[in-house]
Amino acid sequence: MQQQLIRDLVMESAEALDQFERDLLALETNQQDSDLLNRIFRIIHSLKGTSGCLALHKLEKLAHAGENVLSLLREGRLDPSKELVSTLLRFSDGLRKTLAEVGETGAEGTIEHAALIGELVAIEQGSTRMPPAAAGSAGLFSDEDPLFQQATPGPTSETAAAPEPGTVADSAIRVDVGQLDRIMDLVGELVLARNQIVRFAGNTQDAELIKPTQRLNLITSKLQENIMKTRMQPIGNVWAKFPRLVRDLSLELGKQVALSMEGAETELDRTILEAIKDPLTHLVRNAIDHGLETPEARRAVGKPLEGQVKLRALHEGGQVIIQVSDDGAGIDREKVLRKAVQRNLVAADEASRLSDREVFGLLFQPGFSTADQVTNLSGRGVGMDVVKRNIERVGGAVDVQSDPGRSTRIRIKIPLTLAIVPALIVRCAGNRYAIPQASLVELVRIGEDQVGTLIEYVEQCPVYRLRGNLLPLVHLRAQLRLEGSDSSGAVFLLVLQAEGRQFGLVVDEILDTEEIVVKPLGRELKGLAVYAGATIMGDGRVALILDVMGIARRVGLLNEHSASLRDAFLQDAKSSVASGRQSLLIVGVGGGKQAAIPLASVARLEEFACSHVERAGTSDVVQYRGEIMPLVDVVQALGGAAPESDSARRVVVYALDGRNFGLVVEHIVDILECEVKLHRTANQPGILGSAVVQKRVTDFLDVAALVAQSGVASFEKAEVEQL
């Protein structure tokens, strides 16, 4: 009985102290709130009472010292200064430490908290020479203690007596997590049995079987859904400790930080929540320690002294996105590269060729740290790689975006739950395989007569042209070394996404989509990275679940340093220009010259009356589909004349990095598909090279360079700044 009460005390106190800290921090900004003061007082008061009942005297003594100070605070005889709040937070830490000990051993340990108690007493005595406050509250307790012993065994009565408005304290119960997990397992089994029965019933005409089967189907789905919900917890539970963390860190580092949180109610499966807790903490620490500048540095560049750290969570397509962003100095590409070269993570000659994405990817390499000074908080070179590993372990992905001098944004994408996932079932060489829908982008069927022509080869590597871009193909049959020959009849391409890279997986047949229960593989098969686990299908047989990331790694698609294979597939204009047949838009660029733009990136062709062209900053812009689209005059950029002021602008709407740009050209010549052999020509910015297209020399535009050169890119970035 005693042990049970102690366990309850430890568990509930942990929550109560979370609340206590939150309220203390709120008090710092909102000093006159008597509700807050009362709640803070009550939490400690209650803790003291209960620990006294349970003969936890050290805890009681510490709580008593704190309570006396809080009592003064409540009566308005002390102000909640920064120092006082700090002391009270340490007081909370002290309580937690002893509570943790009690939780582990069932008894109080050796920690005395003498210094802390002394400090609290000093504050109390410093503020008043009159003892009545302390004596008064002690008297109150001596009255109340016996009552506690008789009537109220747990500390709940105190907190439940005055519930926060809107809490569900009365209608909620505590459930052991292990119990929930067992229920979850059983529901998994039920789903499988349901699948089997549904399949069986599908083969009969017996109405007496079909009807209850449909009901069973429905009820099982509902049950599954609801059980999943019981395992869901708002991400706010993890975020709750961040205000304290941010406060402590900012004081320690002498930085001013405002933390804002959005989407705290977003729910996640608790196992996932558990897995991302530490990575998130690390990212928030990083944002403050590395991301934000000191107030002096911020003043020097004209930023507000107070740095912003934003946490944001939202649902997106069956997944949860979590962002940690700051408006600090951003990531210095050159600095990252220097470090990477120094640590042999990347070859010096390779460094300049890497995209920003790849450069920031280096941050996640083991043994990397950009901090010039190693602090005890972060920058020890362990961290980002662990962050990435932990997130990937639960099927998530992480990426970094940075705008040098302005901001850094880290984006985590994770699945809602791990236990039951929707999957596509495919067949290859007679076996069935399940592929999680989360990594599936689209499906392409290639007919029997087209297999020979539509699947092309770069050396030995098969590729497919997906809307003009080359998609590397992976034959599942070959990867798994399955028996039987390829190319017997039609095939299907599953366009899959792994860490932002796409590839096509070739399979024989697509069967169905199904909710599958993921089961781990035994120790004997753990080493096979191409499988994420196994599942049991409706007919009772086992099917393997493919690990999309594992396959991508196996074929070298995610290997950051094996440039050879991937470079052949890089989906930007440069490589597709260099490789064979192309769909091209041919435009006139003045002076009788013509130029080519890869059709794949062309969104639309438009014509705007000159009256629609407006100015924003230094750029010409037009209003286009509810957004402001900057114009880049290709004719002028290539040294041609400015357009006549009253003529209509012919514009190629070009999608670059997810934004539209309008390329102003003289006229549209043609759209054609042809073999391209690119010659590098004199180094003219904005031109990749030239080729002979339909007997005319045609320049190939380097749109990214043209956009950068025109300066509209920075205008764009400013606009995207709002997260």
Next chain:
Amino acid sequence: MSQRKQFCTFYLDARLFGVEVLKIQEVLRYQEITEVPLAPAVIRGLLNLRGSIVATLDLRRRFGMPPLEDGTLPTNVVAQTSSGLISLLADRIGDVVEVDEESFEASPETLEGESRELIEGVYKLPSGLLLVLNVERALDLEAAPHA
């Protein structure tokens, strides 16, 4: 009074093997299994044991014996190991035999290679020898033949 133990026995060709009965969960007739491409050859595949997924270890391959030729289907002997369940494929199942500890002897020193690792020792039964299979070691696939 000497210690007595019970062994679940099974055959590979004419050889009689045994695993302590307490370690055996159940014996199943041949089940359909799902093969696992890229897995070590001794792992024949996965089977569904009432909702649990269990790997199947081909003992003939593990001992370097040729596959069954006449097309008879092997039997699954499902054993508990430190890392969960494993199904051992045997030619056919034998009886549960009770043995006397005193009839135990270590494998002869002349036993070589793979078998020496996999056989813990021998019980001398009136009808012949009972070879004690070390299941944990059989699962140690580092040492298994990859052919």
